[in-house]
Amino acid sequence: MIHSIDEFDYELPSELIAQRPSETRSGSRLLCVGAGSLADRRFSELPQLLDSGDLLVFNDTRVIKARFTGEKASGGRVEVLIERALSEHEAIAQVRASKPPRAGSAMRLADSIEVRVLAREGEFYRLRFPDGATVFELLERHGSVPLPPYIRHAPRGEDEQRYQTVYARSAGAVAAPTAGLHFDEALLASLAQRGVAFAYVTLHVGAGTFQPVRAKNLAKHRMHGERYAIPPETVAAIDEAKKRGGKVIAVGTTTLRCLEASAAIRGVPTTGEAETDLFITPGFDFRIVDRLITNFHLPKSTLLVLVSALAGIEPVRRAYTHAIEERYRFYSYGDAMLLDKLS
Secondary structure, eight states: OOOBGGGGOOOOOGGGBOSSOOSSGGGSEEEEEOSSOEEEEEGGGHHHHSOTTOEEEEEOEEEOOOEEEEEETTSOEEEEEEEEEOSSSEEEEEEEESSOOOTTOEEEETTTEEEEEEEEETTEEEEEOOSSSOHHHHHHHHOBOOOOTTOOSOOOHHHHHHSSOTTOOEEEESSOOGGGGGOOHHHHHHHHHHTOEEEEEEEOOOGGGGOOOOOSBGGGOOOOOEEEEEOHHHHHHHHHHHHTTOOEEEESHHHHHHHHHHHHHHSSOOSEEEEEOOOOOTTOOOSSOSEEEEEOOOTTOHHHHHHHHHHOHHHHHHHHHHHHHTTOOBSTTSOEEEEEOOO
8 A cells, every 4th residue: 555644744842842851761652552442551550561571672873062153164054964984074954044055065063173064975975084084083172962853942961861872872863762762770670570581773864764655555655774783682582572472572663673674674673784874664674662752753754664564554653643632742752652563
């Protein structure tokens, strides 16, 4: 069946877009979504909703301070969002300016970093940073937290901590895997005591996660590519969970894409690094993931399409209608959902 992006639209009152995180990480709300059921819970109740032998798979990417402000040689203001470091001194980035910078032109970022534009590559630019400190070192010293465009305040100290998961360890993301923001150390300990196992993948979330679907026909949309890595111990943990009858629960859409992209080739997740542009739409054959923890997503977004593919278009539509009526908080700093795969 061919689907239109218009099937994944909804009206959201702007006041439901969370501008700050909940007072505590696990203090957010949790909407449990089954094929024919909805239940309002708290995220802190998650251990009661999982069984001993289940496996939670997390994305351990770490958000980098990827945003710079500066000016072109002509004096015009620019905003640079690093998408991916290519080497110690080169990176791919989005550049916002009144006039697009030309190849060979220079920019001065953070009042001190001289950057040269090497080329334009589609919607992105290849930039050359000066010798000396690496791109990552310069980001840490001079960059700011790349909050999503719908969060209206400038980054502050609270954001450096809360727009980062407590288990983040592999630097490279320019957007947080937001489903993981609800976990704190106490909740992780409670889950472990319950007998729930943990495993990790790494997928560095790019700025493309906020790109809208421009094609009305979903079959014509092309996803941005993202690199991921799956360690051997995670493949082993998934195999063990399946053998003991436990469910594999992906924490976030990035984790789900990583696992399912790997399994799409051989039917099972595969150890190693790769790049995926997998666009998961209704009718997709899920081979690994049984349940998904995720936040609420933007209208007409690839992530809302993905969630609908897993749990069903109508169940997700009912869930979003319910969440709006019950005044759930939406998007990166908002509340969460626990969704069952439609059988």
